[in-house]
Amino acid sequence: MPKATNADDSDAPDxxxxxxxxxxxxxxxxxxxxxxxxxxxxxxxxxxxLEEGLTPDxxxxxxxxxxxxxxxxxxxxxxxxxxPKSETRDSSLLGRIMGxxxxxxxxxxxxxxxxxxxxxxxxxxxxxxVSRN
Amino acid sequence: MGLFTELKDSISRxxxxxxxxxxxxxxxxxxxxxxxxxxxxxxxARDWTGDxxxxxxxxxxxxxxxxxKENVEIERDGKTVTIDIVDTPGVTTKVDxxxxxxxxxxxxxxxxxxxxxxGVAEAMHWLREDVDGVIYVLDSAEDPxxxxxxxxxxxxxxxxxxxxxxxxxxxxxxxxxxRIEDAFPQHKTIPLSAKEGDNxxxxxxxxxxxxx
Numbered sequence: 562m563p564k565a566t567n568a569d570d571s572d573a574p575d576x577x578x579x580x581x582x583x584x585x586x587x588x589x590x591x592x593x594x595x596x597x598x599x600x601x602x603x604x605x606x607x608x609x610x611l612e613e614g615l616t617p618d619x620x621x622x623x624x625x626x627x628x629x630x631x632x633x634x635x636x637x638x639x640x641x642x643x644x645p646k647s648e649t650r651d652s653s654l655l656g657r658i659m660g661x662x663x664x665x666x667x668x669x670x671x672x673x674x675x676x677x678x679x680x681x682x683x684x685x686x687x688x689x690x691v692s693r694n
Numbered sequence: 695m696g697l698f699t700e701l702k703d704s705i706s707r708x709x710x711x712x713x714x715x716x717x718x719x720x721x722x723x724x725x726x727x728x729x730x731x732x733x734x735x736x737x738x739a740r741d742w743t744g745d746x747x748x749x750x751x752x753x754x755x756x757x758x759x760x761x762x763k764e765n766v767e768i769e770r771d772g773k774t775v776t777i778d779i780v781d782t783p784g785v786t787t788k789v790d791x792x793x794x795x796x797x798x799x800x801x802x803x804x805x806x807x808x809x810x811x812x813g814v815a816e817a818m819h820w821l822r823e824d825v826d827g828v829i830y831v832l833d834s835a836e837d838p839x840x841x842x843x844x845x846x847x848x849x850x851x852x853x854x855x856x857x858x859x860x861x862x863x864x865x866x867x868x869x870x871x872x873r874i875e876d877a878f879p880q881h882k883t884i885p886l887s888a889k890e891g892d893n894x895x896x897x898x899x900x901x902x903x904x905x906x
Contacts, residue, residue, distance in 0.1 A: 616848075616852070617845050617846075617848030617849040617851075617852055618822065618849060618852060620845045620848075621818045621821065621822060621845065621846075621849055622818075624785065624787055624814065624815075624818055624845075625814075625815040625818045625819060627787060627788075628789070628811040628812070628814045628815040628818075629811070629815060631788075631789055631807070631811045633791050633804045633807065637788050637789060637790040637791075638786070638787050638788025638789055638790070639787050639788060640787065640788070641787055641841050642841055643841060643844070643845075674787070674788035674790070675790075682841075
């Protein structure tokens with residue numbers, strides 16, 4: 562992943578960095594490694610998009626760590642939206658044996674709450690309006 | 695193993711089962727901020743013990759620490775169910791102290807937001823480690839399909855915890871219980887108004903059935 566730009570750096574380009582993180586990169590990472598990677602990006606003002614989302618347990622730990630890092634006037638949390646697992650996929654015994662449930666991708670968008678004006682999700686689209694502050 | 699040792703072990707196992715069956719179940723009341731969790735917890739506690747659990751307020755994050763009311767005995771059809779009610783702070787992904795500055799000065803708002811963040815973290819931890827069942831309270835006048843609701847229900851399901859969804863605030867004109875039933879069709883949804891005390895008989899019947 563490219564090095565994140567610092568908002569205070571006068572040489573930094575005027576824009577919002579988007580980190581698209583592949584499922585392959587997340588594979589083999591421990592929960593806290595994933596959370597650290599996400600929150601480091603968000604602290605730098607980046608929008609983090611995960612090709613494969615987090616489990617509910619990992620999401621709950623992400624919220625727990627986020628809460629520990631919130632501080633007045635600096636960081637007030639995250640916005641997060643995820644496509645849940647498709648209910649139309651084959652969940653039959655054969656489907657599970659063939660590994661259908663294991664390979665389902667979930668797209669997750671995470672960003673700093675103070676920069677994401679709106680994060681809207683419908684059945685086929687996650688739409689984020691991001692301010693540059 | 696000798697006969698005496700076997701007998702002792704057998705008695706010990708039976709005693710363990712007896713006491714574990716009698717221990718109150720810890721039922722966590724979860725949901726987003728301002729869904730009416732504390733109002734419901736107070737309603738249940740007052741109906742069965744005479745005491746409240748905690749203060750209620752329209753300001754978000756009035757409940758900033760999980761509060762427990764122990765040994766709440768609910769009697770239904772001649773049977774008594776004993777639960778510990780754990781009222782938790784509303785779970786959210788962001789807390790901005792400026793949201794509270796209309797209601798209080800900046801110092802108090804900052805303190806409130808710090809306490810709220812600690813409370814949310816604590817509530818998440820309790821859900822993963824420390825509750826035996828969940829009452830999930832939603833404001834039936836609001837859209838239930840949010841990331842936090844989906845995630846929390848996902849944790850409950852991944853832990854195989856019994857869960858009841860309560861569609862609260864049915865006294866409001868904009869209330870739509872069907873919207874909540876449609877959002878989480880895999881779980882039982884019970885409509886109620888914790889503020890007005892509407893439909894509490896069905897609430898208690900279901901608590902006894904699910905958590906007894």
